[in-house]
Structures are given as C-alpha cells and as structure tokens.
Amino acid sequence: MSRKMTIADVAEKAEVSKSTVSQFLNERFEYMGEETRTRVQNAISELEYQPNVVARSLKKKSTSTIGVIVANILHAYSTQVIRAIENVCNDNGFSTIICNADDNPEKEKKYIETLLAKQVDGLIVVPISGNLGTYDKLLKQNYPIVFLDRLVDGLNTDTVLLDNERASELAVSHLLKNGYKDIAIVTTSLVDNVTPRVERINGYKSTLKANGITVRPEFIRGMELNSFNQGLDALFSLDKKPDAIISGNDLTLMEILKYTFENDIEIGKDIGLITIDEVSFGPIHSPPLTTIAQPTFEMGKEVATILLKKIKDKKIKDPVIHRHEPSIIIRNSTKKEGVSSE
Amino acid sequence: MSRKMTIADVAEKAEVSKSTVSQFLNERFEYMGEETRTRVQNAISELEYQPNVVARSLKKKSTSTIGVIVANILHAYSTQVIRAIENVCNDNGFSTIICNADDNPEKEKKYIETLLAKQVDGLIVVPISGNLGTYDKLLKQNYPIVFLDRLVDGLNTDTVLLDNERASELAVSHLLKNGYKDIAIVTTSLVDNVTPRVERINGYKSTLKANGITVRPEFIRGMELNSFNQGLDALFSLDKKPDAIISGNDLTLMEILKYTFENDIEIGKDIGLITIDEVSFGPIHSPPLTTIAQPTFEMGKEVATILLKKIKDKKIKDPVIHRHEPSIIIRNSTKKEGVSSE
DNA sequence: CTGAAAGCGCTTACAG
DNA sequence: CTGAAAGCGCTTACAG
Numbered sequence: 207m208s209r210k211m212t213i214a215d216v217a218e219k220a221e222v223s224k225s226t227v228s229q230f231l232n233e234r235f236e237y238m239g240e241e242t243r244t245r246v247q248n249a250i251s252e253l254e255y256q257p258n259v260v261a262r263s264l265k266k267k268s269t270s271t272i273g274v275i276v277a278n279i280l281h282a283y284s285t286q287v288i289r290a291i292e293n294v295c296n297d298n299g300f301s302t303i304i305c306n307a308d309d310n311p312e313k314e315k316k317y318i319e320t321l322l323a324k325q326v327d328g329l330i331v332v333p334i335s336g337n338l339g340t341y342d343k344l345l346k347q348n349y350p351i352v353f354l355d356r357l358v359d360g361l362n363t364d365t366v367l368l369d370n371e372r373a374s375e376l377a378v379s380h381l382l383k384n385g386y387k388d389i390a391i392v393t394t395s396l397v398d399n400v401t402p403r404v405e406r407i408n409g410y411k412s413t414l415k416a417n418g419i420t421v422r423p424e425f426i427r428g429m430e431l432n433s434f435n436q437g438l439d440a441l442f443s444l445d446k447k448p449d450a451i452i453s454g455n456d457l458t459l460m461e462i463l464k465y466t467f468e469n470d471i472e473i474g475k476d477i478g479l480i481t482i483d484e485v486s487f488g489p490i491h492s493p494p495l496t497t498i499a500q501p502t503f504e505m506g507k508e509v510a511t512i513l514l515k516k517i518k519d520k521k522i523k524d525p526v527i528h529r530h531e532p533s534i535i536i537r538n539s540t541k542k543e544g545v546s547s548e
Numbered sequence: 549m550s551r552k553m554t555i556a557d558v559a560e561k562a563e564v565s566k567s568t569v570s571q572f573l574n575e576r577f578e579y580m581g582e583e584t585r586t587r588v589q590n591a592i593s594e595l596e597y598q599p600n601v602v603a604r605s606l607k608k609k610s611t612s613t614i615g616v617i618v619a620n621i622l623h624a625y626s627t628q629v630i631r632a633i634e635n636v637c638n639d640n641g642f643s644t645i646i647c648n649a650d651d652n653p654e655k656e657k658k659y660i661e662t663l664l665a666k667q668v669d670g671l672i673v674v675p676i677s678g679n680l681g682t683y684d685k686l687l688k689q690n691y692p693i694v695f696l697d698r699l700v701d702g703l704n705t706d707t708v709l710l711d712n713e714r715a716s717e718l719a720v721s722h723l724l725k726n727g728y729k730d731i732a733i734v735t736t737s738l739v740d741n742v743t744p745r746v747e748r749i750n751g752y753k754s755t756l757k758a759n760g761i762t763v764r765p766e767f768i769r770g771m772e773l774n775s776f777n778q779g780l781d782a783l784f785s786l787d788k789k790p791d792a793i794i795s796g797n798d799l800t801l802m803e804i805l806k807y808t809f810e811n812d813i814e815i816g817k818d819i820g821l822i823t824i825d826e827v828s829f830g831p832i833h834s835p836p837l838t839t840i841a842q843p844t845f846e847m848g849k850e851v852a853t854i855l856l857k858k859i860k861d862k863k864i865k866d867p868v869i870h871r872h873e874p875s876i877i878i879r880n881s882t883k884k885e886g887v888s889s890e
Numbered sequence: 891c892t893g894a895a896a897g898c899g900c901t902t903a904c905a906g
Numbered sequence: 907c908t909g910a911a912a913g914c915g916c917t918t919a920c921a922g
Contacts, residue, residue, distance in 0.1 A: 256664060256665055257665060258606075258667060260602055260605045260666065260667045261606050263602045264600075264602045264603050269602065271666075279627070279631065285621070285627065289621065292648065303643065303644075306631070306634065320643065322598060323598055323599060324602065324613075325600060325601065325602045460829075460832070463829070463832040464831065464832055467831070485829075487802075487805070487827075487829045487833070490802070490805040490806055490809045490833075491829070492809075492833075
C-alpha cells in the first residue's frame with residue numbers, strides 16, 4: 207500500500223520481464239501475445255501501478271512539459287493566453303509550467319534556468335529586455351522557443367503578437383469619427399522599448415498624420431503605473447487639454463478610471479476614453495467602455511501549436527512573425543453627447 | 549555547444565571523479581580540498597554545465613515541485629492565491645505546476661494522476677466533490693496534501709479557508725444597519741454542497757435570525773452562471789421584492805451587474821448590493837461597490853507554508869482547519885439615499 | 891513473441 | 907580528501 211509500485215513489481219506479478227511491461231506501457235502490443243498482454247494488464251490494475259514519469263523522462267530525454275514565462279501575470283491578457291496554451295498542451299499530452307517574471311529580467315533569467323534544468327521540451331515567453339544573450343544561445347542550439355506579444359531586437363524567432371499599429375488605428379479613427387480632436391495616448395513606461403507600447407504609439411502617430419492632424423508630443427505619455435496620477439495631472443493641466451484618451455492596456459485603464467473618478471471627470475462627456483484590451487467590466491461600467499480587443503484565445507492557441515510543432519519536428523525553418531487582428535468593441539465611453547456615432 | 553554537458557564531462561575536465569563533482573554541486577565542500585574545489589568550479593563554468601534536475605529527482609525521489617489544482621481559475625481569488633503560493637515556493641526552491649480543473653471532477657482526477665506520475669512532492673487543491681476515494685487513498689499513505697477554500701465531507705486534512713459565516717454576517721449586519729430589510733443572497737449552484745456557498749448561506753440565515761428577521765427561502769438562490777438572468781428575473785418578479793442583494797462571489801457579481809445594468813435598476817437606490825470577494829473595479833464602479841474581502845495573499849502564503857512543512861517533516865499530525873477573517877470594504881453600493889451610513 | 895543488458899544523469903553510502 | 911560502484915525506474919536496441 208505504501209511503497210510505490212515499479213515496473214519490476216508488475217513484471218514479477220505478471221511473470222514476465224520488465225521489458226515486456228514497458229512494451230505494454232508504451233502500447234507496443236505487436237510485441238506481445240494476447241495472453242501476456244492480459245496478464246500484464248491485470249498485474250497493473252491489481253497493484254494500482256502508476257508509471258514514474260521522471261524515470262521515463264530521464265531515459266527518453268523528453269519531459270512532455272513546456273515552460274511558459276510571462277512578463278506580467280497581472281494583465282488579463284496573460285491569464286487568457288495561458289488558458290488557451292494549456293488547452294492545446296493538454297490535448298497533446300503536454301504539461302505546462304507557468305512562471306511570472308514580474309517584469310524583472312533577473313527573475314526571468316532564473317526561470318529560464320530552472321525550466322531548462324527541469325528539461326522542459328520548449329519555451330513560450332513574453333520576453334523582457336535584458337536576457338538577449340540567453341535567448342540567443344538557446345536559439346543557436348535550435349532549442350524550441352516561441353515569443354509572444356513582444357519582439358526582441360536582434361533576435362530572430364517565431365513570434366505571435368497583435369497588429370498593434372492597427373489597434374491604435376482603430377482607436378484613433380473611431381475617436382475622430384466621434385468628434386474628438388485632441389487625442390492623447392497613455393501607456394506604461396517606454397524606456398525598455400517594449401513592442402506593444404512602441405507600436406501602439408507609432409500607430410497612433412501615423413493615423414493622426416494620415417488624418418492631417420499634428421502630433422503633439424505632450425499628448426504621448428509613457429510612465430510607471432505608480433506615477434500615473436502625476437502624469438495624468440500634468441496632462442489635464444495642459445493649456446490645451448486632450449478631449450480623448452487612449453489607454454495602452456488594462457492596467458493603465460484602472461489608473462485612468464481611478465483618476466477620472468477622483469477628479470469628477472465624466473467619461474464620454476468631459477473626456478472620450480478607449481482602451482486597448484477588453485476588460486470584464488467593460489459592458490457594465492458607466493458609461494460602458496469602448497475597447498480594442500485582442501483575440502487572446504487564438505493567439506494562445508497559435509503559440510502553443512507552433513511550439514509543439516517545433517518540438518516534434520526539429521528541422522530548422524525560417525522564423526515567422528504572426529500578427530493577429532484586433533477588433534473594436536464600440537460602447538459609450540467614446541460617445542460625445544450630441545454627436546452622432548457611426 | 550550542442551550536446552548537453554553532464555557531470556561526467558565536468559569530472560573529466562576537472563580530472564576528478566563524478567562523485568566529487570556531485571559533492572560540489574550539493575555544496576558538501578567539507579568533502580573536498582580547496583584546490584579540487586576550484587578545479588571543479590572552473591570546469592563547470594567553462595563547460596557552462598547545468599545540472600539535470602530530472603536525473604537528480606529520480607535518484608533523490610523528490611522533485612522539489614508541488615502541484616496546485618484549482619477548481620476554477622476564473623475566480624480572481626484563484627489567481628491571487630496562486631501568486632502567493634508561488635512566492636512562498638520560490639523562496640524555498642520549489643516549483644509549482646498549476647492546474648485548472650474547470651469545476652470538472654474528471655479533469656481534476658486526471659490532473660491528480662498526471663501530477664503524481666510527475667512525482668510532485670505534494671498537492672494543494674481546491675477540491676471538487678467526486679474524487680473522495682482518490683484523496684482518501686493519498687491521505688492514508690500520508691502523502692502531503694492541503695486543501696484550500698473547501699472542506700470535503702469525510703476527509704480529514706489540513707485546510708485553509710475563509711470564515712464564510714463571518715463573511716455573511718458582516719454583509720447582512722452592514723445592510724441592516726444601512727436600512728435595508730429584505731435581503732436576498734445569490735450564489736452559484738448549490739447542488740454539490742460547495743463549502744463557501746453553503747457556509748455563506750448559513751451565515752446569512754443565522755445573522756438574519758439573530759436580528760429577529762424571518763428567513764424567506766425565495767430570497768436564497770443558488771444557480772448556474774448561465775441561468776442567472778432567469779433567476780434574477782424571478783427574484784425581481786416576487787410580490788415582495790428584495791431591497792438588497794448579497795453576491796456570493798466575483799463571478800456572480802458580474803451577472804448581477806449585467807442584469808441591473810440592462811434592466812435599469814439603480815444600485816444603492818433601487819437595490820443595495822454587497823459582494824463577497826473584492827474586485828479590481830470596486831472603487832471605480834458607479835456607485836463604488838461595498839465588498840467583503842478575503843485575505844487572499846495570507847491564505848496562499850499559509851497553505852503553501854503548511855504544505856512545505858508537511859513535505860519536510862512527514863510526521864503525522866492531527867489535521868487542522870485554518871479559518872481566515874474576512875473584512876468589509878464599505879463603499880456606496882450599500883448606501884440608501886437619505887439613510888445615514890455607519 | 892520475450893528477456894537480458896546497457897544506459898539515461900545523477901546521488902550516496904562505503905572503502906581507502 | 908577522493909573515487910568505484912550500485913542504484914533510482916524507466917526504455918530500447920538486440921539476441922534468441
């Protein structure tokens with residue numbers, strides 16, 4: 207009852223060799239007589255034998271486990287993508303180990319090392335800048351790895367991410383169409399050149415230009431979450447205040463909502479608001495929030511599928527960048543009173 | 549560069565035996581001359597040797613990994629507790645494998661088996677009814693396992709959960725104090741006797757009784773999330789309608805908010821609302837939502853600490869149930885106009 | 891169709 | 907202080 211059963215116990219009980227039990231476990235029934243097969247089967251169920259995956263992994267040099275390192279689990283995006291990844295992995299007999307690097311490159315590095323020591327068969331990562339060397343080495347060894355959400359300068363590997371410029375384009379166009387003219391964009395820190403932030407700002411600029419509107423640098427703000435209040439204060443103290451804001455993600459949205467709430471700024475009327483990333487309370491907020499949604503489920507599904515394919519077929523292929531289309535969910539936070547919506 | 553380095557490579561390079569390298573890796577420096585030590589050290593860094601945890605685990609019969617099976621990852625509660633668990637595990641050199649059973653007992657069972665096959669050293673689980681036998685067997689073998697959030701009938705093991713009756717007591721008392729009289733409680737399905745739901749309803753009943761108020765069975769509703777609309781319709785079609793609602797958790801809250809939004813029911817005025825589980829948008833909702841918060845971080849910390857202790861010291865101890873205190877965060881969704889709040 | 895043997899990469903008594 | 911040997915629980919050629 208207490209000691210764990212091994213293949214040797216099964217072999218003894220079934221009066222066959224360990225090899226035969228192993229063949230059975232690996233469903234190589236062609237190597238086995240009908241009668242042997244049932245004997246092994248019975249021995250296994252009588253002993254309640256459970257194979258030891260660790261031993262198998264050591265021998266097979268493959269763990270059927272992948273690692274997922276996410277830059278910041280607090281984004282709803284992360285959680286959703288992870289669920290999709292897990293679904294795909296489960297369907298393929300793979301386990302996932304999820305790690306949250308907390309936007310900290312050292313933590314990320316430690317996780318990479320731990321995961322590799324655990325012999326995971328591949329890695330999905332939302333990379334934080336700072337571990338270029340580590341990734342480069344892995345990639346050169348043709349170790350299976352797929353990036354998510356962010357590109358890394360100087361690293362050439364399969365990546366799944368949003369068409370971020372298109373996201374901003376959707377946001378800006380919608381705001382313009384609804385009568386807003388002075389559109390600001392607010393996002394988290396820009397110092398590390400994090401792909402979505404940079405691209406969203408680029409898309410913002412280019413769409414404004416395409417509409418003949420001058421880009422005002424003071425309307426573009428990248429700042430840490432904990433200094434958002436001051437940043438928004440500055441924005442709203444401008445001589446020329448913005449009449450609409452694009453929020454870079456769900457976490458910045460919370461800061462903006464807190465600010466407007468505390469300062470009695472009425473969303474929709476005093477200020478138009480559109481946020482990238484759909485949020486659970488979007489529909490029931492007052493006013494309901496216009497959002498730009500990412501197809502998180504498909505994105506998760508695709509990264510996992512790509513990674514599993516790489517693991518199964520180690521042939522080197524040219525890396526490709528997979529862009530996903532954002533979509534706009536129009537609600538009332540971008541509806542000026544008296545201006546007809548599209 | 550390509551083939552993975554092993555302890556044998558290090559041994560060869562450092563001109564010592566594998567044993568010595570292993571002693572080095574395990575920091576048993578007392579078994580080693582100063583000079584040997586640096587030779588091994590250098591060999592390791594030159595070869596960029598990384599130990600293979602799988603091999604070590606096989607030999608040591610311990611993986612320094614725990615499994616966490618959560619009934620439903622969609623609850624913010626789950627995510628928060630998981631983060632706390634991961635922190636504690638990281639600090640102790642343990643990894644965590646997170647599984648989401650999706651309220652499905654078969655999925656749960658499959659995860660238990662997979663995790664055990666992977667030789668995890670222990671399990672934290674938010675149990676779904678239906679796998680009593682499995683848990684019972686594990687517990688009898690003195691396998692380290694701690695339950696979270698829910699008690700299982702007939703199973704005696706360490707459990708960390710909220711003082712759910714107290715949570716309801718806080719909610720009911722606060723509502724009564726604020727002038728609400730006809731208080732309903734709405735939660736997810738009651739068919740499986742899930743601990744928090746049952747206890748929250750018990751606390752609701754007993755607090756009403758303690759205040760001399762008759763419990764109206766039609767004010768107590770347990771239903772699946774996807775039939776919430778009908779349920780709320782029924783509740784609001786009663787001759788005697790409730791003037792306040794207690795929401796059982798964050799997911800039921802969303803349904804209630806959707807319903808009141810769609811039916812133009814004004815929270816605070818038309819209906820008082822208080823929800824168990826703090827939500828991110830609580831402070832910025834209009835009106836801001838009164839909530840009963842769980843100390844998720846401490847709960848996660850405690851459950852992990854208990855499990856790690858069990859893993860380290862396998863002595864059998866009497867299982868204990870650890871109740872955590874909820875706290876009320878008073879905001880405006882329970883403020884009737886014209887009635888002074890506490 | 892079945893089994894003996896080697897080996898995956900480590901750790902740990904034990905001997906010297 | 908250091909090394910040879912056994913063994914963790916499997917899998918996989920290979921021989922018969």
